[in-house]
Amino acid sequence: SDLWTTEVDKGQISQVIGNLVINAQQAMPDGETINIKAENVNVTPKDNLPLQGGNYIKISVGDKGIGIPAEQLTKIFDPYFTTKQKGSGLGLATTYSIIHRHDGHITVKSEIGIGTTFHIYLPASAEQVKKKEGVKEETTTITGKILVMDDEEMVRNFVSKALKSFGNETEVARDGAEAIEKYKKAMDSDKPFDAVILDLTIPGGMGGKQAVKKLLEIDSDAKAVVSSGYANDPVVSNFEAYGFSGFIPKPYMLEELKKVLNNVMSEKKY
Known part of the structure; x- marks a missing residue:
């Protein structure tokens, strides 16, 4: 069936997906397939997620890379924590912040030698997004x-x-x-x-x-x-x-x- 609609900042969510894809690529130096999936899910208390019950869009980004040690998984969204030799580690902290600003949640599952999958939950809109009528007031954009x-x-x-x-x-x-x-x-x-x-x-x-x-x-x-x-x-x-x-x-x-x-x-x- 068709995906439900969700109201998001297009640029920010593109940034999130892009970041997760880059991480997946770096986890697979030999080059493997990155799996990206989006589906409709209904979250209930049984799911044990810090979310209100209801309809969500679930986006999964998975790799078959080296995996992340269990002791690092609890810190992976902390600012400046990174598993890489280069980089500040702010990528996943920013990702976490963006998703929570959208009233969503992000989880990670990983096994050494098998791979890592991130699951993003974004609240579905109560109704289909309608095109706004009328002329949108535009401010003059100064470019340079x-x-x-x-x-x-x-x-x-x-x-x-x-x-x-x-x-x-x-x-x-x-x-x-x-x-x-x-x-x-x-x-x-x-x-x-x-x-x-x-x-x-x-x-x-x-x-x-x-x-x-x-x-x-x-x-x-x-x-x-x-x-x-x-x-x-x-x-x-x-x-x-x-x-x-x-x-x-x-x-x-x-x-x-x-x-x-x-x-x-x-x-x-x-």
């Missing part, structure tokens, strides 16, 4: 050349793709050092950057706090936006004092991303 700095490849690509869909030109950087190098190169060309998005925390590399200082040294008019999943960080709560022009919380909401960049690129620094 934007540099995106984030240590997670999946996040970089997601944000870059979203910005391009808004009509922007983009480049990406893995850390602050690479961002500064690219910013300098663009300044020397006839197409400098109009704005920069800097991830606040880069494990093992230069993060946004250090990078924005260096950017302002080479360009006092640089417009930098700090991004972070930690709203209680002092840099986030007082970003202007650290030289930033705006703040974007993680996980990204596309409309919020557009709004913040609009504000930043429309204002001139004095």
Whole structure:
């Protein structure tokens, strides 16, 4: 039968699926099939899930990779926990956060040498989604050349793709050092950057706090936006004092991303 409808942020759920697929690929270096399945399920107390009973869309992403040790499964969604030699581990923490913001849940089952499967539960809509009538009020989108700095490849690509869909030109950087190098190169060309998005925390590399200082040294008019999943960080709560022009919380909401960049690129620094 047809899948039920569910109301989600398309960009965020695409980010979630993309992240799980990347993880599955990395778990199977020899190349195997990744199984992705979506089905309608009815959740009851017997399922022992932290969800209200009712109808859900269940999305499963499975691999036949190396598997995850049992002692690591309870920590897998913690920020900065990672089973990889490279990367910050924020990918699955972001995935967990996005699903819970959608009133859903994510579980993981894994066996060493057999593989890993993630199950996502998203609440089904009470009724079919109807097309909204009338003309949607559109705000003028200011476009430009934007540099995106984030240590997670999946996040970089997601944000870059979203910005391009808004009509922007983009480049990406893995850390602050690479961002500064690219910013300098663009300044020397006839197409400098109009704005920069800097991830606040880069494990093992230069993060946004250090990078924005260096950017302002080479360009006092640089417009930098700090991004972070930690709203209680002092840099986030007082970003202007650290030289930033705006703040974007993680996980990204596309409309919020557009709004913040609009504000930043429309204002001139004095």
